[in-house]
Amino acid sequence: MIGTVLISLMAGSLSGWFTQLNDQVLLGINSIAGRSWLLDSIVAFFIDNDLAKAGVIGGCFLAAWYGGKTIESTNARRKILITTLVAAVFVITTTKVLSKTIFLPRPEIRTQKIYRLEGDELVEMKRMPVRTMLDEESQKDHRALLSGDIDPNDLGSFPSDHAGFFIAISLGIFLASRRIGLLALGWSIFVILGGKLISGQHTPLDIAAGATVAIAELALIQYVVRRSFRGWLDKLTGLTLRYSALSSAIIFLVAFEVSSTMIHIRAFLGFLAVMRRHVLLGMGS
């Protein structure tokens, strides 16, 4: 009994300390925002522009795909990269499902007075005094926030899907090619995710959780695919060498989608879901 009480007290105090640390780290990193229009515009550019943000990761993916010096090493790299793509789909699904389930608005949203429903009570959330960046887009978003226009996506920031997706892809590239992978990982961490922290779009905890999902699922899927689908993977990799022109076209499309966080594929899947509802189930009007 005493042991249980002690453990719950310790867990409570540890969780409080961890939350405080998370907030302090975020506020420390975010403290550079809102001081220089130039700096904020550069950070915002790398957050908003797909080519600047993720084009490098797409490029790294292509470099790793084609960079093998022998047939064997190319084969080995491609097996890892194909599995990485499968893992990335699982990772983004997991992070999206979690973020839609857990109500935790972005820190920039938590600058306002927000209530969350806990049982039958509306409980006011702790406010986060994050600074708003001075670039045009961030200022526009802030004005929209002040008039209550909030993107539903901004209400579920935990875990970060950007962290999940880009860490999974970069780590996969790293497993295929150390040098290129280091570049991809560095870009993901310092440019893509760093920008998310500076702008107050995510807390370190959101990013750590997204990265944990990425590492766990990438490891698991690499293991499962190699163990149970080795034959299929060998066949698929062989096909990419045999039909190199077609596989190049496909891999270009893949790299293109990687560079845009698979937004077009998600839109296409959404379109298919709408079509299914309207045409097959006859729910259209």
Add this chain to the structure above:
Amino acid sequence: MTDQSYKATMFATNKIGFGSPDGLVWHKGKLYFADEGGLALESWTRNEGLKRLMDAGFGCESPEDLVIDAEDNIFFTDDDAGGLWEYTNDGQPRLVAGKDKGLISTEGIALAPDGSLLVGDGEMHKVFRVTRDGQVSEFLGIDYGITKPESMVYDDRGNLYIADNEDNVLYMLDGGRKLHRIIDRQDSFSPETIYFAKGALYITDSRNGKLYVYTPGEELKTIAAFGGQLKNVQGVTVDDSGNIFVSVQADLKHKVGDVIEISKEQNVVAQK
């Protein structure tokens, strides 16, 4: 909370016995519900709790919006059963005018200065005048261009405000029967219910999950934005102390609804 001077509290949930209210009105210390999910007209006080005044047993199907006159007679609309319904001050339920008189799918309701009732019909795209003895006449015809008169209310100057949540326009009909488009922002505004109190018009927007206040001559201001299961804000009313109450249909099909109180920070809210 977009207006930082307000705070929000959960005033009531299904635990008090209602289903999923749409229209609601504070009147003489009692809160009345047009309970669309619960298929009933209900009243609530702290001492008496929830009281069912009239339900589907009498023929109403989906109470939508309500008004109460000075003699405590309650009138409400029903978008499924149609018609104008009354629960008299001596406890008698009655259908004032039904579908046979052209009231097919009744939505907004307003008490006119002459004592008659104005009823908006979403399928006829008209506003009707209904007298207490059930005579129905056209008040605003199709030529006025109002597609769905979802909610209506008079201000203290005799202007009639009409919320059309299909065309997403807030209209104002002045004393000379000229119709003005007051707010017309297709992409970001869809008025669901309007309520006039103390010189201001309170507006809920179920599509965008918002509560606004509009004061003539001023900009539309957002008081609060709602998200998740509380996004579907429906009815709005204000009590004598100026506290705002909004009904939320969290899940109409499964009769899940709430009432949220939004009051000024400095107000002392009585323990519920």
